[in-house]
Amino acid sequence: MLADDLRGMFYIGLKDLRAYYFKPPNISWGILFPFAFILAFAIRNPSDLRGLVPGLLALTLLFGTSSMEAIVIVFERRIGALERLLLAPVSLPALLAGKLLGGMVFGLTVTLVVLVIALIAFGAASVNWLVLALAILLSAAAFSALGAFVSVAVKEVFEAQTLANFIRFPMMFLGGVFVPVDSMPFALQVIARVLPLTYAVEALRAALIGGGLADAALDLLALAGFAAVLFALAVRVLAQRVE
């Protein structure tokens, strides 16, 4: 059973990457969109370009993992292709984990491109690689699970895009990408603390300035928690939808 699930998860993720993710429009969207936002802020405040890198990485992860993830399940359900996966000897959690895998691998790939450019530009001397790797992986998992939850919660592709943007855009401005959370009014700080992007930005910031695992532990735990809760919710909603 476990072997069936692991195999199914792997090949579903691989199929999604080939069929949906690694297409030119998707790649350009995943990379250009975060760059465009950061560039706009950099032009306004060119003195702190380095300080924008954690936010740039977090945004790339958010959009890279969730943009396609948010529509792929609802799309496959509409055309009947999801039924093909449900008929396979693969459990529902493994099926959904395969979907997450596709989103995560794509998000990690585009983030790697952005990371390499950032490290060339600003240097890698102060980077804590372990914390960086954990922060990127857990952020990708949390954002991919967010995309999957959006995708199973709606019935139409356009609804998925609307809901995903409804969640992502406020998160982008409240998650500490452009303005540190601590400098926000208290009410907004409270909201920021329930957003996974906030923890992604803080964990990435800690990693890039050489902070230790202890410095980022709470952020990493929060990201793992978001990933687990959103994944469990997505499995539950999908189970209700397909019956």
Place this chain on the structure above:
Amino acid sequence: MTYAIQVTGLTKVYQTDKSGPPLRAVDAVSFNVSEGEVFGFLGPNGAGKTTTIRMLTGLARPTAGNASVMGLDLAKDVTRIKKRIGVVPEVSNLYDELSAFDNLVFAMQLYGVPRAERKVRAEELLARFRLSDKRDAPFAKLSRGMKRALTVAAALAHRPPLLFLDEPTTGLDVMSARNLRQMIAGLRKEGVTVFLTTHYLEEAERLCDRIAIIVKGRIVALDTVDGLKADAQSKTVVEVTLADVDNHVETRRVEGESVEAAARTALAPAEGRRVLAINTLRPTLEDVFVKLTGLSAEVMLAEKGGKGQSNAGG
């Protein structure tokens, strides 16, 4: 006798509307399907055919009753059952972006077909379904008939001993439907058990060893084609074709206790008209179906969007 499917009291109740009464989509159906048999499941729209398939393939949980598929308990062993069945849904649902070859390989990957066998098996299926020249074409670019054939091929990719076919030829042109029927007939020779739902009565008559007719969630008849016809043959049917002086032709079909009685009734309005033909008819599966469901084959096809046109030629 070994059964591929054994069903007892299988029931599915949906609560479609919170304030309304629950809908009994499938109502305590019981039947067995022998290994190697082509078993037809006939019925009008909404009769419960697809719901029955969805329960037997693990896509929907039965409300009551039990079933075993390939000797495995549906309630306990659904994952193992899934490994032993192939399913062709009503809509061809492969991946538009993947080629014909890659779609088959993906189907095999999901079912754990060893890597060394996948390529050979995919090429073999493409050849068998006359799709070798479309090997690298994306699924989206195939004709409707080719898509259907490839969907059947994908369902057979892991060599399941039991195949569920839900309306396999609906919407196909005559030649594509004929090719697909030949493939289904070929599966029987290989010993594959086939569970087939169809709106085409001629198709069911030609392909199936036994047929169950389901109406409003209940099986109202289950027998061989000849057995079903024998049940409907309690009366003789006579068909007469008459022409009036203006050569307007009318065909009348009349049932009677005997040939003489039926012929007398059929010929009653013949005064002043020429009798062009008079035939006694054996009942068709359509007669049986009409008798049991009250629906004509034309109505059933029209429900399905077939506008009364059958593709069952050939």
